[in-house]
């Protein structure tokens with residue numbers, strides 16, 4: 225199913241999502257493209273149909289709106305031809321936590337986490353039942369490091385990474401592949417949308433280079449793909465340190481350093 229199944233891509237109207245759409249169309253996959261900007265989706269779809277002779281459906285949806293999100297969930301649940309979900313739609317915002325308005329914080333969390341997990345939850349049972357398929361969650365290196373200074377955005381991206389790791393443990397024995405992709409700064413509209421001057425940022429990766437690398441990881445069935453990480457042993461060391469910490473947790477009693485007078 226995954227070789228030529230339909231690919232549903234969220235946030236497909238620009239940037240990383242639009243590039244995934246182009247790459248999967250080039251591979252001969254039919255597509256379902258999701259975003260708010262219907263005109264942009266239609267323009268992209270027309271070009272990809274013409275260039276690659278694939279069938280493309282458009283779902284206009286604001287994934288922070290429960291009704292729109294439910295429609296995409298229903299499509300993922302009911303359309304057994306969809307075998308790959310690219311959970312890509314996301315947004316960032318500028319400023320420190322105390323400068324960010326509560327509603328803006330909630331909107332970023334709703335889009336980057338709630339929509340992501342609801343869509344994964346909508347498709348996962350069907351893929352597990354079929355014994356094949358893939359869920360790709362677009363995280364970020366910002367999710368590895370609070371030091372980048374984007375606490376809420378980074379937390380949502382840490383969520384995407386953790387969720388992918390957990391789902392991989394649950395779903396890979398059932399034949400479902402789960403991938404977390406962690407880009408670093410990539411030249412897309414996300415910066416401008418977040419009120420950050422892209423021209424002030426040095427050394428951004430071009431979006432085609434990013435997505436092509438993510439697809440190398442996808443084809444290798446890698447769980448965590450970090451295209452801008454040059455020494456892969458750094459990730460392996462981090463993961464090994466995490467597992468060593470977990471093996472040192474003794475649930476029944478506190479550690480000696482917490483024993484003392486109450």
Ligand SMILES: NC(=O)C1=CN([C@@H]2O[C@H](COP(=O)(O)OP(=O)(O)OC[C@H]3O[C@@H](n4cnc5c(N)ncnc54)[C@H](OP(=O)(O)O)[C@@H]3O)[C@@H](O)[C@H]2O)C=CC1
Pocket residue numbers: 234235236237238239240241258259260261262264285286287288312313314315316335362363364365406407408409410411412413414415417
């Ligand atoms: N560019 C970068 O440096 C990095 C990006 N990422 C992640 O990559 C993903 C894609 O971002 P990128 O391509 O860079 O940015 P873009 O801003 O170019 O793309 C974001 C996409 O998400 C869609 N989107 C935004 N808000 C909503 C919404 N409420 N409902 C539905 N769709 C929405 C946009 O479409 P529309 O406006 O039409 O709805 C657009 O298609 C994000 O998850 C981002 O966090 C991760 C690391 C680095």
Ligand SMILES: CC(=O)[C@H](N)C(=O)O
Pocket residue numbers: 316317363364365366374407408409410414415418
């Ligand atoms: C806005 C950002 O910080 C960027 N998208 C990233 O995740 O690196």
